[in-house]
Amino acid sequence: MRWSQTLIPTLKEDPSDAEIVSHKLMLRAGLIRKLSAGAYSYLPLGLRSLNKIINIVREEMDAAGAAEVLMPVLQPAELWRESGRFDGFGDLMCRFTDRAGRVNVLGPTHEEVITSIVRDSLNSYRQLPVTLYQIQTKFRDEVRPRFGVLRSREFQMKDAYSFDVDEAGLGHSYKAMYDAYCRIFSRCGLKYRPVEADTGLIGGDVSHEFMVPAESGEDIMLSCAKCGYDANAERAECPPTKDAQGPCDSGLAGKSNVREVSTPGAHTVEQVCKFLNTEPAQLIKTLIYMADGKPVAVLVRGDREINQAKLQRFLKAGTLEMASAVTILDVTGGPLGFSGPVGLKLRMVADWSVWPMKDFVTGANKADTHLVEVNLGKDFKIEEFSDLRMAKEGDRCPRCEGTLALTHGIEVGHVFKLGTKYSSKMNALFRTEKGEQKPMVMGCYGIGINRIMASAIELYHDEHGVIWPMSIAPYQVIIVSLRQDDEQIMGAAKKIYENLQKVGVEVLWDDRDLAPGVKFNDADLIGIPIRVTVGNKVVKAGTVDVKPRSAKEQVPVFHAGAVEAVTEMLQKYTCG
RNA sequence: CGGGGCGUAGCUCAGCUUGGCUAGAGCGCUUGGUUUGGGACCAAGAGGUCCCGGGUUCAAAUCCCGGCGCCCCGACCA
Incomplete structure (x- = not known):
């Protein structure tokens, strides 16, 4: 191609609305242009690179035995009601009502569609396993699109779905995709790390994300240099410490020493600590959540944060959000910022970090008041302990004696073992050798095509511009x-x-x-x-x-x- | 959704505080000429819904009200 015959509108100066280096360079090098927030046109140079990435992905999917399909972006809401995700996805899903009054969505992902195809087309163990994939535009009405094509409302995704007769079969399909992903990212010239991940809205039990280490990445990974443990921070486990092996109700025998103290205006952990001259680790935060519409009190040590994904999984809640100030007043009797477990008549769950604590501070469910010298067992009881907190840098590795280190990363791929989440809800059944009917065991596997391009630029550039890896260069x-x-x-x-x-x-x-x-x-x-x-x-x-x-x-x-x-x-x- | 910022030529921005004459600069673009191995020079020129709507005023890019769009932080999130 002659430059004079194509469109490569380079820019001398950084566009004012770009912040991170890949976004700036993609605009400056004439790869993309923005149409609106989170929607980008790919110009000739950008499209060539995108197509090269797509070719690599397609070659590796085909080599891994997956068959390509193409499903509609336009999908009936009914299908999403079958799986129960119509509400789960909420406003993240682009929806509209057509002329006949039917509610439609623009597919943010395709588990429902593929499951509906497979349930009608496959019905015997003889026809399984099968893995199907497509490369297509996905739509997500993101709360805040940002970083150019890294988080956009419209993007290219390769999504694959595997159907097996049992867990062992899923294990093989998952491994095949996992290995194919490694080859894809290597061929694209990326540095990457597979890490344990949370399954979020997709669901399932086991999942790995493929992360490209980059300062600008939205995700945080925690890794242990000693044993190689590597996980997304939202997934990383925080098992009970050795202290938590013993009884948590050590003070049960003695008399309660609880005292009320006045803490006017102190409703954050910091303010309370300053007031009482103590440490955040000596406080218990009591957060009121609404899980499927029912209030739950969640306890965590004052210096730690609740991991909402862990909490949601533990509570098996369909929806989970923090309670409003009004609700808190209603269920605890006290205002926001002064909640505590003593005397609370709610379901209470606690993070392991609470277990070893003694003589701690809590809210009193009363305005401008806290309780001191509170103890588990003596003053209140917790039936349910679990890992509910957000892991952070410096934490003990959950697998060994090492310490967790933090890296930022860009998620370019994500693989999930779904199990029968969709097949059982949507009746994707097959007949076994013995004639029984069983739900298919599914996996799903996604790659963000545009993110591969952006993360390659994040990795490979200098002060003059992009330095493409040969395999995906325009x-x-x-x-x-x-x-x-x-x-x-x-x-x-x-x-x-x-x-x-x-x-x-x-x-x-x-x-x-x-x-x-x-x-x-x-x-x-x-x-x-x-x-x-x-x-x-x-x-x-x-x-x-x-x-x-x-x-x-x-x-x-x-x-x-x-x-x-x-x-x-x-x-x-x-x-x- | 909460907080902050921005919106003036194709791009980057100045002007707005304290209203006033024909709205500016650099880059880019057009024409002519000189140049030609790391963003050249001279000359001439084109290019504007000052985001939109309303208000105040003799007079609004500038002040006030409402709206829209974009960016950042947070919350949220395959």
């Missing part, structure tokens, strides 16, 4: 011709351009009549891996210069040998 080679009015130069450039195309090299020829500096800077900005410069030297010495984008120095070669030099370099820089 073009492999860029020819920069320096004098558009010089027949010898243009003739040599054209010959190299045509000969490279003949041997199947993807080449962009910058044939624009612009100053050399402009063209070099644009070439650096768009980051094509190999640059061939054709200028005066071809006239004077018969040479052109070949330079990898990632290298500082260029090497002169005779123009007749340029194609050979380039193809040699191509091999050197191609990974996977």
Whole structure:
């Protein structure tokens, strides 16, 4: 392709509405343009890279034995009511009512659709296992789209779904996808780590996310250098410490020493600590949640945070939200900020961090009042303890004696063992060898295509622009011709351009009549891996210069040998 | 959804506090000329719904009210 015939609108300055480096560079290099918040057009260069990623994904899915399908974006709400997710997804799902008054959604994911297809088409163990996938646009009405294409309302996803007869079968399907994902990310040139993950709205028991380490990543991973444990912070386990092995009601025998103290205006942990001259770790926070509409008191040590995902799983709640101030007053008798477990007539659950605590501070369910020297067993009882807190940097590793370290990351893929969550609700059944009917055992597997592109740029760039990995670069080679009015130069450039195309090299020829500096800077900005410069030297010495984008120095070669030099370099820089 | 910021030429922004003449700069664009291996120079030129609507005023980019859009932080989140 000649630059003069395509659309590559590069920008000299950073666009004002971009914050992170991949977003800035994608706009500046003319890969994308924003239409509205969270909706982007892909221009020729961006689309070429996107398609290269899609090709890699497709090759690896096919190699892993998955079959490609294409399902509708437009889906009836009814289908989502079957699985029970119509409400679960809430406003995250784009919905509209059609002319006949039917409620429709734009698919945020396709578990329901694929399950409805499979339940009608497969009914015997003889037909299983099967893995189906598609590559398609997904819609999510995100609360806050941001970071360019990293969190957008419309994006490209590869989603795959496996159907097996049992858990063991699912294990194999899951492994096959997991391995395919590793190959895909490697071939795209990414650094990545699979980590244990929470299953969120998709559901299921086991899941792994594939994370690209990046400062700008929205996700936080906690990892143990000692044993290799690696998990998303929202998933990372916080098992009970050794202290929690013993009785938590150690003070049961003695008399209660609880005293009320006045703490006017102190309703945050910090304020209370300052007032009572104590530490957050000596407080118990009592949070009131509404789980499926019923109030629950949740206790955690004052210096820790509740992990809502863990809580929701423990309570097996369909919906979970923090109670309003009005509700808190109603169920505890005290205002927001002064809740405590003593005398509370609610379901109470506590994080393990509460277990070993003694003589602690709690709210008194009374305005401007706290209780001190409170003890478990003596003053109140907790029947249910569990791991409910958010893990954080510096915590003990749940698997060994190591310490957890923190890294930010971009989630580029996520694999789930769903089990029978969808198949049983939606009646996707099959007949076993013995003639019994059983729900299929499912897995689902997603890759964010656009995120692969953005995270590659996050990983590989310098102050001049993008440095594409060869496998997903829009073009492999860029020819920069320096004098558009010089027949010898243009003739040599054209010959190299045509000969490279003949041997199947993807080449962009910058044939624009612009100053050399402009063209070099644009070439650096768009980051094509190999640059061939054709200028005066071809006239004077018969040479052109070949330079990898990632290298500082260029090497002169005779123009007749340029194609050979380039193809040699191509091999050197191609990974996977 | 809470908090903050922004909206003026294709892009980046100044002007707004303290209302006033024809609304500005740099880059980009057009034409002519000179240049040509790292964002060149000279000259001439085109380009505006100052986000939208209403109000105040002799007079509004500027002040007031309402709305829309975008960005950031938080809450939330495959």
